[in-house]
Ligand code: GDP
């Protein structure tokens with residue numbers, strides 16, 4: 141296909157504004173997929189994506205379209221995730237295309253991720269076509285939302301297309317707009333090969349599959365290629381495109397997007413953002429790469445049943461094959477035994493990985509308190525990156541600590557603004573900006589990441605009845621008065637429950653933790669003290685009273701089957717608990733205890 145007849149675009153939007161549904165309609169209306177094979181959110185292939193109705197991995201599809209000018213065009217679409225944890229997927233998709241459809245729900249308006257996407261589009265020097273979706277709904281108000289796009293985002297919305305991705309209204313107009321308004325890709329077919337490595341994943345049949353965008357040159361089956369950053373060389377086994385199922389072709393030329401396989405062993409060998417060139421007569425200069433995503437949230441994952449450790453290692457290794465942004469290393473905990481310290485891009489990413497291990501590999505897990513990376517400056521001048529509060533050195537050896545901060549952007553209807561400001565204040569936020577657009581406020585806060593990773597998003601949703609939207613960027617590190625809080629259950633420290641807190645908030649959090657644990661830990665035959673402590677000093681305490689009667693004692697000499705049943709029941713209950721000293725702590729305690737209400 142000549143470059144003038146190719147258009148590459150992504151679809152960006154705030155979560156739930158209808159990206160995936162719009163992608164479905166574009167695919168369907170161009171007969172890329174036969175009607176009988178059509179299902180909703182076609183490109184969301186992972187179980188978790190389907191269940192949660194969200195897109196996690198960006199997906200690609202090649203569409204043939206005959207435009208009103210009578211010419212045949214090839215459109216390459218990349219569907220992207222909307223959640224803040226997966227923002228890096230959006231940014232790298234954007235580098236592979238020339239423009240984006242900016243989908244805005246016309247019943248809702250501009251949200252935090254709409255803005256975040258626009259900033260990324262501007263960074264990537266992108267053309268944007270505003271699309272106002274869900275016009276079939278009575279609450280749709282295109283004029284108001286178009287005005288808002290101009291006010292808040294500052295882009296021209298006069299050409300916005302009114303669409304219903306549900307009913308199909310406006311779909312042909314959207315396809316025409318892509319052809320007319322988005323630039324064709326540029327590239328030199330005779331120049332040495334430069335292909336951008338956009339994404340890679342592990343496929344159980346094909347091995348590692350690499351998504352590429354050809355900038356210059358031609359990539360053919362059988363070619364010997366070299367990854368310019370890692371230096372690794374491979375022979376190309378297979379080249380193809382997604383329609384959306386894989387279809388083999390012989391070559392990819394400039395401006396085209398497709399996949400290759402090349403007997404690559406692990407996803408880690410393929411660096412996203414790397415440039416692929418030919419081994420012989422290759423390009424001299426790589427393409428400008430893009431920053432890899434770094435894990436920011438860490439937690440320990442341990443099998444409930446320690447006999448499952450090896451299975452868990454296997455599961456984690458397999459998942460990591462497919463997700464270079466997920467990191468792990470072995471960890472041992474006094475209380476929990478062998479497990480892994482894992483790093484994630486955010487809490488949703490954490491939940492997704494945990495769900496997948498539990499579900500796809502059938503291993504029950506204990507998740508310890510999520511933590512961010514602290515910088516610990518020691519008195520002797522050394523510096524430690526602390527991933528796990530359990531490893532915190534003795535405070536007397538520490539000079540000072542720094543914690544990561546974020547810049548958070550929150551959009552919220554006026555009536556909830558007060559609650560949002562209070563929430564941010566409670567989480568040690570510093571207000572940086574507050575502006576109004578129509579009946580919505582946009583608040584920008586500097587917040588400590590550790591106050592946000594746990595339940596900030598849930599709290600924000602609940603105080604605003606779901607009307608607030610939120611986006612953040614890491615801003616850097618700042619010194620603050622941070623301490624390690626330990627939790628003691630029955631006088632034994634439970635390392636998996638220890639956490640870093642701000643000194644001023646330690647007592648409140650300690651109290652909340654003890655109260656929560658008192659509810660979550662079942663009664664035992666004896667009294668159990670639950671304490672929060674800093675250093676050796678107890679700052680909060682609760683006591684779980686003993687069970688009044690020994691329930692099995694009653695059975696002695698009595699009904700044997702009843703006693704048996706009782707013991708079986710206890711055993712079943714134990715499966716989900718771990719013993720700490722003499723005390724059983726249920727699995728959910730590790731996460732629930734940290735949620736503050
Ligand atoms: P994404 O998160 O941006 O990918 O959004 P989805 O495509 O998953 O859509 C979110 C929800 O909005 C789903 O329940 C869709 O069925 C619904 N939806 C999407 N487009 C339309 C539309 O044009 N009209 C109506 N009524 N619902 C829509």
Ligand code: MG
Pocket residue numbers: 159160161184193194195
């Ligand atoms: Mg989606």
